[in-house]
Amino acid sequence: MILHKFKNQADLDRAAADLIISAVRAKPNAVLGMATGGTPVGLYQEIVKSYQQGLVSFKEAKTFNLDEYVGLPITHPESYRAFMQRNLFDHIDIRAENTHVPNGNAADIDGEGRRYDEMLYQQGPVDLQLLGIGHNGHIGFNEPDSHLSRFTHKVTLKAETREANKRFFNSLDEVPTHAITMGMGSILHAKAILLVVKGMEKAEILDRTLNGPITTEIPASLLQTHPRVIVMTDCDVEYKVSHS
Template sequence: MDIRIFDSHEALDKAASEVMVELARSKERPVFGLATGGTPVGIYQALIQVFSEERLSLKHALAFNLDEYVGLPPSHSQSYAYYMLQHLFGHVDMPPDQRHIPDGMARDPHQECLRYDQLLAEAGRIDLQLLGLGHNGHIGFNEPGRGLERGTHVVSLQEETREANARFFSEMEEVPKQAITMGMGTILQARMILLVVKGKDKADVLSSALTGPITTELPASLLQTHPHLLVMADREAGAQLFAQVDLNIIDKA
């Protein structure tokens, strides 16, 4: 486990983007697992900057997003398909047929999960899986529970998760109650996992995820089992780690 603490979001975003750029340059057909939400926005902006300076091409890359809301069309401003188009896909040269996001409007969401897993199987292992961290320790939309699904599946969102996402909708009733999410088994099969965490409101859950017991009641704790886990956090999110663990924590401005 490699943990790096940054003094600024700009430095963190740049460092995270550099990891992704290195993969894109070093592998003929890199496979990225991508995330949404507020955390990756700066990372995607940094990637776009490198692309705009003609120092990066994603023509041969594949991308698989972690999740999508059930019931939101790609044109909806809060769908993750729309998010990815606005924050990354619409600004780089990755062909549309190489960008994969679960179809939240599929007539049969469970069949859509099987289709998505088949696409993942055909692509092989994800080379780099980018992750954020939910306040309740969820990864993707893998919510805390007595057990976790291995493959892509339909999940009923916990109220805490819906409340956290309600700020993006006009009212709570508009927040979807279900989502399609990549399973923890698929996530943990990635060759490398890049977990990015920002903000003091994530300090407790990040500390528990990295230093506490491994339990499905805190899905992020399963990341402790991964052989190539890189954690990048700002100083507020990583504050508790300094006192609790003796890991490779790098203070980088």
Template sequence: MNILTFQSTEELNEAGAGIIVSLLQTKPDAVLGLATGGTPVGVYEQLVKSYKKGLVSFKKATSFNLDEYVGLPREHEQSYYTYMKENLFNHVDLPAEQIHIPDGNAPDPEAECRQYEEKLAKAKQIDLQILGLGHNGHIGFNEPDHALVSGTHVVKLQEETLRANARYFDSIEEVPKLAITMGVGMILKAKTILLIVRGEDKAKIVHEALTGPIRTELPASLLQTHPNLVVMLDNAASRYFQDQEHI
């Protein structure tokens, strides 16, 4: 585990994008696991800047998104499909046929999960998986539970997750109650995992996840088992790590 802290948001974003750019420069056909939400927006902005400067191409890459809400049309302003197009895909040369996002509006969500799992299996392995961290310790939409599902599945979102995501909707009632998410098993198969955490409100949970007992009630704690985990924290999120030697 390599834990990095950054004095400014800009430095964190540049470093995160730099890791992805370096991967694509050495392996143009890399498989990227992508996340949504507020956490990776700045990293995607830096990636777009790098692309426009001619420093990187996505033409041979493939992408798989972690998750999508169930019941939202892809064109909905809060769908993760729309998020990815607006924040990254519309601005780089990643071919549409090499982009994979679960279809949350599929008539049979369970069948969509199986098909998505088949696509992931065909890709064999994600080279770099980007992750954020939920306030309750979820990764993707894998919520705390007495057991976790390995493969892509439909999950019922917990109240804390609904409250956290309500800021993107007019009210909490509008937040979809279900989502399709990549399972923890597939996440942990990635060659490299890049966990990005920002804000003092997540300082305690990220410290607990990376230093406390490994348990399914805190899904992010399973990241401790990964052989190549890179953790990027802003100053506020690193609060409880300040006395650690590697900070």
């Protein structure tokens, strides 16, 4: 892992956006893994600025989102499809058919997971996967558990995850109880991973991700097994590299 620390979120957003933009400029048909939530909003804004300045084109790029709520209409403002359209896709030149988000309203969610994995297999691997991290160490919606699924699957959201996402809804009752998410195997198959972590309230879980034991009880800790992870954060943490 490579750890980059920033004094403020504005500098972090710019650096993260520049990394994604550089990947696309180096490989115009790059496959990008995208994330949602509060963490990537600022860096998506920086990407849009660079596109508007003519510094990058996404015409040949493809994107695969990590996850989507189950049972939430895509027209709902808090669906992850709506989030991506609002924060990024509607403001750049990416082709609609090249943007992929799991279908949380599929009649057969298990079948949808298989379909999504097949697309990933055919069009991937992902060149650069953007990730955030949950307060409990979840990646995508891979929640802490005694075991983790390798492939795209339906998951029951932990109470703490629903509570954290309540700020995007009118009440906790409106927060979906289930989601469909890429599995950890699919995520770790990416050629490179960019983990963005914001806010000192996530310093402890980031420290456990970087330096703690690898355990399914902290899904993010599995990133230690990947050969190319770049961490960008404004948290005051250190990466204690072992030389044993």
